[in-house]
Amino acid sequence: MKILFLGDIVGPPGVTFVKRALPALVAHEIIDLVIANAENASNGAGMTPGVYRQLRQAGIDLVTMGDHIYKRQEIVALLEKDERICKPANFPEDAPGHVFALAPARDGTSVAVLSLLGRTFMRPVDCPFRAADRVLKTLEGQARCIIVDMHAEATADKYLMAHHLKGRVSAVLGTHTHVQTADEQILSPGTAFISDVGMTGPYDSILGRRIDRVLSTAVTFVPSAFDVASGDPRLAGAIVEVESATGKALSIRRLMVDEAGLAVLPPVAPAHFPEGG
Ligand SMILES: [Fe+2]
Numbered sequence: 504m505k506i507l508f509l510g511d512i513v514g515p516p517g518v519t520f521v522k523r524a525l526p527a528l529v530a531h532e533i534i535d536l537v538i539a540n541a542e543n544a545s546n547g548a549g550m551t552p553g554v555y556r557q558l559r560q561a562g563i564d565l566v567t568m569g570d571h572i573y574k575r576q577e578i579v580a581l582l583e584k585d586e587r588i589c590k591p592a593n594f595p596e597d598a599p600g601h602v603f604a605l606a607p608a609r610d611g612t613s614v615a616v617l618s619l620l621g622r623t624f625m626r627p628v629d630c631p632f633r634a635a636d637r638v639l640k641t642l643e644g645q646a647r648c649i650i651v652d653m654h655a656e657a658t659a660d661k662y663l664m665a666h667h668l669k670g671r672v673s674a675v676l677g678t679h680t681h682v683q684t685a686d687e688q689i690l691s692p693g694t695a696f697i698s699d700v701g702m703t704g705p706y707d708s709i710l711g712r713r714i715d716r717v718l719s720t721a722v723t724f725v726p727s728a729f730d731v732a733s734g735d736p737r738l739a740g741a742i743v744e745v746e747s748a749t750g751k752a753l754s755i756r757r758l759m760v761d762e763a764g765l766a767v768l769p770p771v772a773p774a775h776f777p778e779g780g
C-alpha cells in the first residue's frame with residue numbers, strides 16, 4: 504500500500520496546486536491513501552470548513568493540523584464531529600477535536616493518523632511521547648497502519664519521537680518548518696522517517712509569506728501584514744510504502760512537484776459516462 508503525505512498546505516496557492524496536481528499524481532504513483540497537513544490552508548493560518556471540503560474533494564483522505572489549528576474558529580464544530588481530521592494529540596483534553604483520524608485505504612486497510620507538537624521553541628504543550636503512547640493504546644485493534652505527523656521546530660524533537668515510536672507505527676513524518684529535509688530513512692524494524700516533508704505552497708516566499716513584507720519587518724522592526732505569497736507553487740511530501748497486514752514501512756521517498764513536474768505528469772483520463780446514463 505502506498506500512502507502519500509503532503510506537508511503544510513499554505514493558502515490559496517497551495518490549495519489550488521493540490522487541486523491541479525493531486526488527481527494526476529495519485530493515478531501516476533498508484534496511491535492508496537492521501538494525508539495532508541493543512542494548518543496553513545486558509546490564508547496562511549488555520550483552515551475553514553469550505554477549504555477543508557475542497558481538499559477532501561481533491562482527494563485528501565485524512566487531515567492533520569498544528570499550532571495554527573484554531574486560527575479560524577469556524578473549524579471548531581467540524582473538528583468535534585468529523586472523523587477525518589484530528590487535533591494535536593498532546594493538546595489539552597478540553598481542546599476541541601479528536602486525537603486521531605481514521606480512514607480505509609483503497610484496498611480496505613484501516614489507516615490512522617495522529618499529530619503531535621514538539622516542545623522546543625514552541626508554545627508549551629503536554630508530553631508528546633506519553634500522548635503518543637496513549638493514542639497507540641486506543642488504536643490497538645483498530646489500525647496497524649499508523650502515520651504520525653510530528654509537527655515541531657527542532658529536528659531533534661522529530662528524531663526523538665521517531666526512535667520512541669519505531670516498530671510501533673508505520674511512519675513518523677515531520678512538518679511545521681516548511682523546508683523539506685534530505686534525511687528520509689527506514690528505522691528498524693520498519694518505521695519510515697523524515698525530519699520535514701516540506702511545504703505545499705508558494706516557494707517564491709519566506710516559508711509561504713511575501714518576501715518584501717517579512718524582510719521589511721525583520722530589518723526595520725515595523726510590523727506589516729505577512730500575506731501569503733503567490734509565485735512558484737509546489738507540492739511537497741513523501742510517499743511511504745507500507746505492508747498492509749503488518750503496518751511495517753518498506754520504503755520512503757521524498758516528493759517535490761513544481762509547475763514543470765506537473766506538466767509532465769500524465770493527465771487523468773476524464774470519467775466516462777455512457778450516453779443517456
Ligand atoms: Fe505550517
Ligand SMILES: [Fe+2]
Nearest residue numbers: 569570571679
Ligand atoms: Fe506549524
